[in-house]
Amino acid sequence: MTSNQKKLCEALDETSFVCVxxxxxDLSSKEDVPVTPHFYRVEQVCDYFYAYDETExxxxxxxxxADVLHAIKKNETERVVVExxxxxxxxxxxxxxxxxxxxxxxxxxxDQLSSSYDFYETIPSSFIxxxxxxxxxxxxxxxxxxxxxxxxxxxxxxxxxxxxxRGHADVNYLLAxxxxxxxxxxxxxxxxxxxxxxxxxxxxxxxxxxxxxTTTMQHYGLPTRLLDISSSPLIALYFAVEDESxxxxxxxxxxxxxxxxxxxxxxxxxxxxxxxxxxxxxxEKLELAHEALHILKQFGEQxxxxxxxxxxxxxxxxxxxxxxxxxxxxxxxxxxxxxxxxEKEHGIYLGEIHPFDMFAIAPVQPRQTNERIIRxxxxxxxxxxxxxxxxxxxxxxxxxxxxxKTVRFVIPSQSKRSILQQLExxxxxxxxVYPELDKIAQHTALRxx
Numbered sequence: 001m002t003s004n005q006k007k008l009c010e011a012l013d014e015t016s017f018v019c020v021x022x023x024x025x026d027l028s029s030k031e032d033v034p035v036t037p038h039f040y041r042v043e044q045v046c047d048y049f050y051a052y053d054e055t056e057x058x059x060x061x062x063x064x065x066a067d068v069l070h071a072i073k074k075n076e077t078e079r080v081v082v083e084x085x086x087x088x089x090x091x092x093x094x095x096x097x098x099x100x101x102x103x104x105x106x107x108x109x110x111d112q113l114s115s116s117y118d119f120y121e122t123i124p125s126s127f128i129x130x131x132x133x134x135x136x137x138x139x140x141x142x143x144x145x146x147x148x149x150x151x152x153x154x155x156x157x158x159x160x161x162x163x164x165x166r167g168h169a170d171v172n173y174l175l176a177x178x179x180x181x182x183x184x185x186x187x188x189x190x191x192x193x194x195x196x197x198x199x200x201x202x203x204x205x206x207x208x209x210x211x212x213x214t215t216t217m218q219h220y221g222l223p224t225r226l227l228d229i230s231s232s233p234l235i236a237l238y239f240a241v242e243d244e245s246x247x248x249x250x251x252x253x254x255x256x257x258x259x260x261x262x263x264x265x266x267x268x269x270x271x272x273x274x275x276x277x278x279x280x281x282x283x284e285k286l287e288l289a290h291e292a293l294h295i296l297k298q299f300g301e302q303x304x305x306x307x308x309x310x311x312x313x314x315x316x317x318x319x320x321x322x323x324x325x326x327x328x329x330x331x332x333x334x335x336x337x338x339x340x341x342x343e344k345e346h347g348i349y350l351g352e353i354h355p356f357d358m359f360a361i362a363p364v365q366p367r368q369t370n371e372r373i374i375r376x377x378x379x380x381x382x383x384x385x386x387x388x389x390x391x392x393x394x395x396x397x398x399x400x401x402x403x404x405k406t407v408r409f410v411i412p413s414q415s416k417r418s419i420l421q422q423l424e425x426x427x428x429x430x431x432x433v434y435p436e437l438d439k440i441a442q443h444t445a446l447r448x449x
Contacts, residue, residue, distance in 0.1 A: 092134075095130060096303045098130050099130045099297075100304070106127070107293070120289075121389065123289075161257040162263060164256045165229065165232065165237075167235075167253050168239075169241070169251050171249070171252045171410055176227065176392045178223035181388070185223045189223075190279050190280055190281050196217055209345060210276055213345055219372055225384075226380040229363075230379070232376075235377055247416045250411060250412055252411060253409040254408065262362065269357075270357050273342060273350070273353055274360060274362060280338065291332050292385075296356070299325050326354060330352050361384065362384075363382075363398075364382055366378065375432060375435060381395065
């Protein structure tokens with residue numbers, strides 16, 4: 001409040017009235033100040049001045065040249081901070097524009113396809129990368145105020161990635177789940193899952209969850225959306241050398257470095273959703289992918305508009321737009337059907353299914369309730385609506401790299417038998433890796449054969 005404004009308010013008796021049109025001539029252009037004469041109590045005028053104070057200053061004393069230099073340095077620092085904030089906003093706008101462009105490109109190619117199966121080939125790895133980058137940046141912006149105020153966050157480094165391993169009996173094996181290796185399996189995924197549950201109902205406990213159901217199927221040889229990995233390098237090495245019929249081929253041991261923040265827990269909604277995709281027909285999967293892409297495109301377009309209008313739009317403002325779109329997505333028939341599939345095994349109808357999750361690739365640590373998982377120190381990577389090519393490309397992103405080059409450890413065919421014997425001396429063999437009676441019987445027969 002200026003000194004003249006303050007004197008005016010103090011000079012007037014608070015019980016008297018004042019004509020706003022005369023007192024506030026200089027502010028009459030403001031939309032909420034009456035243009036025609038209106039009479040208000042003086043305390044209301046005082047409140048108005050306080051609310052629209054345009055002459056507020058911070059006083060800093062200059063007592064020497066050092067103070068001037070300090071002020072210049074401080075101003076530079078503040079300017080850099082502002083520029084960085086704008087830079088982050090423009091980077092996010094670029095991400096969203098790339099995102100929308102990639103979705104447009106997917107839809108343009110869709111009309112030229114000969115079969116629905118080929119649709120997933122139009123979804124490039126770069127789209128998954130852009131999607132993950134948007135999720136990461138939005139998360140960082142959400143927690144930025146807390147990180148800036150936290151001394152702890154300045155002193156600590158990001159957690160180291162979790163290390164997992166996978167062994168291949170053939171160096172030419174693809175790093176992808178079995179269901180992606182065979183087109184017929186992928187197209188009949190829903191039939192395979194239903195058939196095995198009908199024929200072996202006693203093996204599948206109702207309500208155990210989709211992850212436990214799928215791991216059981218996989219352990220009995222059914223192709224699924226899960227890729228086996230292990231936290232033990234020796235177990236992975238055993239898988240690379242155990243099959244004697246493959247001892248004429250070179251094998252490999254793979255080191256996978258998975259960011260800690262990517263790991264999902266056994267009860268993750270994302271994992272339940274990804275594995276429930278197996279119960280949808282190819283046509284239904286395609287419908288679901290289309291609906292998800294339409295929603296994500298709308299989110300990208302609305303976010304670009306919001307950020308351009310208000311560069312400092314908070315994450316909550318963007319989230320509000322996304323939540324409305326998620327509600328629309330969850331009202332779609334095919335999304336409700338997917339939710340019903342989750343409910344059948346999990347016993348819980350999810351509050352919402354996120355369109356981002358349709359294309360997710362998510363590592364998961366299962367519960368240690370399965371004896372085979374315990375012995376094999378197993379974990380998995382689950383895959384959403386992506387093509388076999390993208391599944392392989394993304395799996396290989398996890399591979400250990402040295403000097404920006406992926407490291408693959410080749411096991412020469414002539415070394416496999418001796419490695420198998422060395423593992424036997426360490427107590428790693430068919431009976432310790434596989435708890436089933438038939439595996440123990442096979443190992444016993446080989447031992448005395």
